[in-house]
Amino acid sequence: MTGRQGVILYGPPASGKDTVTAALAELNSQYVQFTRLKVGTGKSAGYRMGTAEQLRELKAAGDVVYANSRYGNTYAIDRPGVDAAFAAGVPVVHLGQVDGIQALVSGYPAQWLVVLLWCPREVTARRSAGRGDGDTAARLAAWDATREDLDAHPDLAWDLTVDTTAASPQDAVRLIDQMLAQRAGAATA
Numbered sequence: 001m002t003g004r005q006g007v008i009l010y011g012p013p014a015s016g017k018d019t020v021t022a023a024l025a026e027l028n029s030q031y032v033q034f035t036r037l038k039v040g041t042g043k044s045a046g047y048r049m050g051t052a053e054q055l056r057e058l059k060a061a062g063d064v065v066y067a068n069s070r071y072g073n074t075y076a077i078d079r080p081g082v083d084a085a086f087a088a089g090v091p092v093v094h095l096g097q098v099d100g101i102q103a104l105v106s107g108y109p110a111q112w113l114v115v116l117l118w119c120p121r122e123v124t125a126r127r128s129a130g131r132g133d134g135d136t137a138a139r140l141a142a143w144d145a146t147r148e149d150l151d152a153h154p155d156l157a158w159d160l161t162v163d164t165t166a167a168s169p170q171d172a173v174r175l176i177d178q179m180l181a182q183r184a185g186a187a188t189a
Helices: 017-027 052-060 077-086 098-107 121-130 136-152 169-188
Strands: 005-012 031-033 038-039 048-052 063-068 073-079 091-097 109-119 162-163
Touching: 005 017, 005 063, 005 098, 017 091, 017 109, 017 169, 031 169, 038 052, 048 091, 052 063, 052 073, 052 109, 063 077, 063 098, 063 109, 077 091, 091 098, 091 136, 091 162, 098 136, 109 169, 121 136
Parallel strands: 005 091, 005 109, 031 091, 038 048, 109 162
Antiparallel strands: 038 073, 063 073
C-alpha cells in the first residue's frame, strides 16, 4: 500500500461535499479537490471539460478509473487527473455512487478515507433551491438514487459518517484531518 492519502466524500446532492472540501482547504492548503473530467454541457466550474474523443482515448489507454452518467453528462475519474491531484497534495474526491467508491479504492492505490456525508431529502431540496440550482428536481432524483445505492450496499463500511444537518463543516473537517493524521502516524510506527 502506498503512503499517499486521499479523501472520498460520498453523499447525495447538497449534502455538503463542496462546503466540507472548502473547509478542508481552509484548514490546510494540502487538501485539494479532485476535478473530474466532464463530457457534456451545463456547469463547467469545478470540472475539467473534455470531449467524447478524449474520454475514448483515456478508456483505450486504461486510464479511466470510474465514469458515470448523470444530468445528461458523463463524469470521469481518470488516472492522469488523480496523479495530478496527488502531486498537488491530498485529493478530495466527490462521489455519489458506491460503484465509484469501489472502483477508486480498488483501482487507484492509496490510503483512501471514505466519508459519508448525509442529509435528509427535504434538506437537499431546500439547499438546492437556496443555491439557485435550476435542476432541483434532478437533484432530488439523484438523492433518491443515492439512498437506493446505500440500501443496496448495507455492508459498506464507512471510515466516518457525518450528518451535515447536525455537524458543522468545521467539526467534519476536524474529524477527517484527525483520522488522516492517525493513519499517517500508524503507517510510520
